Amino acid sequence: MSKRIDVSGLTAYYGSHKAIDDISMNIEPRTVTAFIGPSGCGKSTFLRTLNRMHEVTPGGRVEGKVLLDDENLYAANIDPVAVRREIGMVFQRPNPFPTMSIFDNVAAGLKLNGSYKKSELTEIVEKSLKGANLWNEVKDRLNKPGSGLSGGQQQRLCIARAIAVEPKVLLMDEPCSALDPISTLAIEDLIGELKERFTIVIVTHNMQQAARVSDRTAFFNLAAVGQPGKLIEIDDTERIFSNPSVQATEDYISGRFG
Amino acid sequence: MSTAAVADKRPSTLQGASLPKWSPYAIVGGSIVLGVVIGLVGGLDSKIQWGLIAGLLYVFGTYGIAARVEGKRQAKDRVATSLVWVAFVVAVIPLVSLIWVTISRGVKVLDPYFLSHSMGVVADSEAGGGAYAAIIGSLEQVGLATLIGAPIGILTAVYLVEYGRGRLAKAVTFFVDVMTGIPSIVAGLFILSLMLIFDMQPFGFAGSLALAILMMPVVVRSTEEMLKLVPNELREASLALGVPKWRTILKVVLPTSIGGITTGVMLAIARIAGETAPVLLLVFGNPFINNNPFEGAQSSLPLFIYQQYANSAGANAAYDRAWAASLTLIAFVMILNLVARGIARWKAPKTGR
Amino acid sequence: MDISTQTTDASPPTPQPSVVQQKRNARGATRAGDRVFLGLSRGSGILLLVIMAAIAVFLTYRASLAISKDHGNFLTTFEWNTNLIPPSFGIAVLAFGTVVSSIIAMAIAVPIAVAIALFITHYAPRRIGGLVAYVIDLLAAVPSIVYGLWGGLILVPHMTGLFSWLNDFFGWTGIFSWDGGAPRSMLTVGILLAIMILPVITNVSREVFRQVPQMHEEAALALGATRWEVIRMAVLPFGRSGVISASMLGLGRALGETMAVATVLSPDFDIHASLLNPGGGTFAQNIASKFSEATADGRDALIASGLVLFVITLLVNGAARIIIQRRAEYSGANA
Numbered sequence: 001m002s003k004r005i006d007v008s009g010l011t012a013y014y015g016s017h018k019a020i021d022d023i024s025m026n027i028e029p030r031t032v033t034a035f036i037g038p039s040g041c042g043k044s045t046f047l048r049t050l051n052r053m054h055e056v057t058p059g060g061r062v063e064g065k066v067l068l069d070d071e072n073l074y075a076a077n078i079d080p081v082a083v084r085r086e087i088g089m090v091f092q093r094p095n096p097f098p099t100m101s102i103f104d105n106v107a108a109g110l111k112l113n114g115s116y117k118k119s120e121l122t123e124i125v126e127k128s129l130k131g132a133n134l135w136n137e138v139k140d141r142l143n144k145p146g147s148g149l150s151g152g153q154q155q156r157l158c159i160a161r162a163i164a165v166e167p168k169v170l171l172m173d174e175p176c177s178a179l180d181p182i183s184t185l186a187i188e189d190l191i192g193e194l195k196e197r198f199t200i201v202i203v204t205h206n207m208q209q210a211a212r213v214s215d216r217t218a219f220f221n222l223a224a225v226g227q228p229g230k231l232i233e234i235d236d237t238e239r240i241f242s243n244p245s246v247q248a249t250e251d252y253i254s255g256r257f258g
Numbered sequence: 259m260s261t262a263a264v265a266d267k268r269p270s271t272l273q274g275a276s277l278p279k280w281s282p283y284a285i286v287g288g289s290i291v292l293g294v295v296i297g298l299v300g301g302l303d304s305k306i307q308w309g310l311i312a313g314l315l316y317v318f319g320t321y322g323i324a325a326r327v328e329g330k331r332q333a334k335d336r337v338a339t340s341l342v343w344v345a346f347v348v349a350v351i352p353l354v355s356l357i358w359v360t361i362s363r364g365v366k367v368l369d370p371y372f373l374s375h376s377m378g379v380v381a382d383s384e385a386g387g388g389a390y391a392a393i394i395g396s397l398e399q400v401g402l403a404t405l406i407g408a409p410i411g412i413l414t415a416v417y418l419v420e421y422g423r424g425r426l427a428k429a430v431t432f433f434v435d436v437m438t439g440i441p442s443i444v445a446g447l448f449i450l451s452l453m454l455i456f457d458m459q460p461f462g463f464a465g466s467l468a469l470a471i472l473m474m475p476v477v478v479r480s481t482e483e484m485l486k487l488v489p490n491e492l493r494e495a496s497l498a499l500g501v502p503k504w505r506t507i508l509k510v511v512l513p514t515s516i517g518g519i520t521t522g523v524m525l526a527i528a529r530i531a532g533e534t535a536p537v538l539l540l541v542f543g544n545p546f547i548n549n550n551p552f553e554g555a556q557s558s559l560p561l562f563i564y565q566q567y568a569n570s571a572g573a574n575a576a577y578d579r580a581w582a583a584s585l586t587l588i589a590f591v592m593i594l595n596l597v598a599r600g601i602a603r604w605k606a607p608k609t610g611r
Numbered sequence: 612m613d614i615s616t617q618t619t620d621a622s623p624p625t626p627q628p629s630v631v632q633q634k635r636n637a638r639g640a641t642r643a644g645d646r647v648f649l650g651l652s653r654g655s656g657i658l659l660l661v662i663m664a665a666i667a668v669f670l671t672y673r674a675s676l677a678i679s680k681d682h683g684n685f686l687t688t689f690e691w692n693t694n695l696i697p698p699s700f701g702i703a704v705l706a707f708g709t710v711v712s713s714i715i716a717m718a719i720a721v722p723i724a725v726a727i728a729l730f731i732t733h734y735a736p737r738r739i740g741g742l743v744a745y746v747i748d749l750l751a752a753v754p755s756i757v758y759g760l761w762g763g764l765i766l767v768p769h770m771t772g773l774f775s776w777l778n779d780f781f782g783w784t785g786i787f788s789w790d791g792g793a794p795r796s797m798l799t800v801g802i803l804l805a806i807m808i809l810p811v812i813t814n815v816s817r818e819v820f821r822q823v824p825q826m827h828e829e830a831a832l833a834l835g836a837t838r839w840e841v842i843r844m845a846v847l848p849f850g851r852s853g854v855i856s857a858s859m860l861g862l863g864r865a866l867g868e869t870m871a872v873a874t875v876l877s878p879d880f881d882i883h884a885s886l887l888n889p890g891g892g893t894f895a896q897n898i899a900s901k902f903s904e905a906t907a908d909g910r911d912a913l914i915a916s917g918l919v920l921f922v923i924t925l926l927v928n929g930a931a932r933i934i935i936q937r938r939a940e941y942s943g944a945n946a
Contacts, residue, residue, distance in 0.1 A: 051833065053829065053832060053833060056829065056832055058737060068272070071272055073272065075273075077273045077276065078272050078273055079272065079273065079276060079332075081331075081332075081835050081836070081837050082272045082273070082835065083272055083835075084832060084833055084834065084835040084836075085834070085835030086272060086835075088833060088834070089829075089833035091826055091829060091830065091833075093826055095824070095826040095827055095829070095830040096830075097827060097830065097831075097844060097845060097848070098827070098848075098849065099848035099849060099851075100848070108831070108834060108844060109834035109835065109836075112331070112834060112835060112836055112840055113835070158830070161830075161834065162833070162834070165834060165835065305769075305772075306769060306770075306772060306773050307772050307773060307776055310773075331837055331840070332837065334837070334839055335837035335838055335839040335840070337839075338838070338839035338842070339734065339838070339839070341726060342726045342727075342729055342730045342734050343730070343734070345722070345723045345726030345727055345730070346726065346727055346730045346735075346743070348723060349723050349724075349727055349806075349809055352766070352806045353746075353750050353806070353809075355761070355765065356750075356753070356757070356758065356761045356765075356806075359761060359764075359765055360757060360761070409655075410655045410658060410659070411655075413651055413652040413654075413655035413656075414652065414655040414656045414658075414659055416652045417649075417652035417653050417655060417656045418656065420652070421649060421652060421653065422656075426653070426656065426657070427656070429660060430656040430657075430659060430660060432932075433659060433660055433663045434659060435928070435932050436663065436925060436928055436929065436932075437659065437662075437663060438928070439860070439863045439867075439924050439925070439927070439928030439931075440666070440867075440921070440924065441863075441866065441867020441868075441869070441895060441920060441921070441924055442867070442869065443867065443869045443895045443898055443899065443917060443920075444666070444670070444867065444917050444920060444921045444924070445666075447670060447898070447913070447914050447917040447918075448665070448666040448669060448670060450910065450914065451669040451670060451672070451673040451914055452669060454673065454907065454910060454911070455669075471662060471666075474659060474662075475659075478659075502642075502644055502645055503645055503648075504644045504645045504647070504648035504649070505644065507648065508648075525752075528752055529752070531754070532752075532753075532754020532755065532756060532757070533754070533755075534754070534755065534756045534869065534870045535869035535870060535895065535898075535899060538899055538902065539898075539902055560754055560756040560870075563756050563757070563760055564756055564759070564870060564873075564874070567759075567760055567763060567764075567874060568873075568874070577764060580760055581760070584756075584757045584760055587754055587756075587757065588753060588754070588757060591752055591753070591754060592749065592752070595749060595752050
């Protein structure tokens, strides 16, 4: 089900400020691609351009192409709403809908996209919660509000919500940065399982995490504060962490800056 | 199986057929034209109906067209958008009309003569006369009400923020909330019941008391908000120097928040300046100048407007005076509002970001 | 952050040690100052409580005087003849009119106000939204008597077309039948009240919608929700209790509004099925219209009706407070 993403010449702005400049890369299906780089280098902005969430920010603007299996997401006749259904997203802070139960949170996306029978919904919700390794913890309290869960559980609930609509790609914007180490581990294990079914792109601040979970790693950097972020290199994770081709990458990975 | 269910109910492509960008404008234009045509053909004489018909056509037209081209979800989204816009227009029309009419009719007789003369023996249906007595009455009543209401309100807020703990503070907080909701006429009736007991005749200060009651909760609320904005570090820094608490409040807390407090008080003044009902009961109205708020009936601007409107049996001269007085009153209230906001912006507590 | 300078400015100047010593020894004065200041501020708080109690007590006292003289039934009599001997008056018509006009006002104002709040926060371009918010803010400050004057002179004549249309199509319901008299009726009153409370409800709802965390809206967007679906999923559920309490505040205003009703309605003392024919009355309007001709007993009777209004508004505002408080607890749990 998963699809490939080809980005070419992508530049994103906030108003008149250029946030990222001329980025091109290919993301293979059924892989985990990690974005690393110092704060402000535009990796989260770039991630948000991949499902057209960037333009939600006031003043957000994008130039360039993003192809999802040869279909340009920024073509004139493309419906951004449809794009976001194909490319799911998990955010930095867990954000279950506070007024909905656990069940309704997972079913939220489904209910938007057609009418399902109760039995169909129950089945998909169970499957998604199992897929997010959360089922055993919440199966007895599906009608309780999602905000009652712990942070790590909430984040897995958000993952369940995202995969319930069966997107082709899953974007994760620092999904573990607000979590404790044990919850982080649970999410990392989950990512390993999810890549069988989805193309996964993850932004992370934690280089060990990138090394642990990803197949490919992209390093972003910026020349100076206020300058746009750029893609320095993208390669197999192993190579990036052992023998990167650019000096700046090595400096960053060995902790010389950032 | 569930995979199939999901896949079936979703278009497999990212491209939604979508209406061209100009379509909402086209639908607006079309609905207005159709509304006018229907209005003319049907011989409907009320422009309100024309507008309502155009509005309905717009909403249903949007849904129909969008549902055909883009699908139901998009259609709902567009209808929501169009409803929000219609609601905005529907609400703006009366509000704009109110301001426009007040200004255009108010300027007719609003001149120095109007502001410096009173009705005296001018009959309600005759032209001439003015609102001088009413302006004097308003200024005195509102001024006295402020002298009573503002200090009590500010002190209560100081109590709630700086000292308030325990049951008394809770009770005060609760009843301040309750007091905010008292209808102005009830405050008037309260003072009236006191006057009936002492068998007193209407006089300006009685109105001031009712206005002060209406003013207090507003001042308490806004002052409370402002005092809460003063960072605790400031208080602690002062207390740590051994400055007693009352001096800390007077010399550190209040000066820091004085801008916001002034704003709150001015907004409260603007509010009570427009109150009519209690003044009607307690001050009664007086076509002659009475400079003494403590004895004898007075007038006030809002009351003047009401009496010009209600007692004139449709005389245009009286309506003109009512509009002129309205414009004066609105100008007063708006200037207070604008100045208050200006102060708020200019003197915003410098919390150091 | 310049705490140090500010506090140095504010604290007493620090001159020679001897003076410092002197001041420090004046402990008694310090304590007295604290006591006086605390007494003043606490006294003000207590004064507020006393005023509230006094309002209840004195209104009840005068009302009881009036009700004991009432020859009719205070709750059910359909007339207000306080100058008769014995006087006969009842609040049934007033209660009915007050409730009906407020319901009409709420039915019109709440949806429109919510829509405008959404317009400001989610639909309009930022600048226009800000401008609209500012104008609505100012409109909330327009005195009610000006709305009343506008209602009586501008709105009323503009209602005839709408009334005849309603009569043509919905006259058969009885509620919208119209005999062609001046449209100084409950419906017109309701519409004017709606216009008046619109800014209040809009302002509060706007604040609530603005507080919806960005991340909830983004969560909905990332699931592929349209703008309206984002609002349904994330904004309205989050803002529901806020909108309810805003509406209650508006309702409180509508219930107690005096001048706008007095200038528009042509009252009588009967309950009419039709909202379009003139007649009926509200508590506050009745007080204002009957006051000038009322004798001492008549004034007591008006005070009695005012007491009922007072109790009703207390209940409505109390309900609003409780809802707001629940919301505070609820959002605290989510923090």
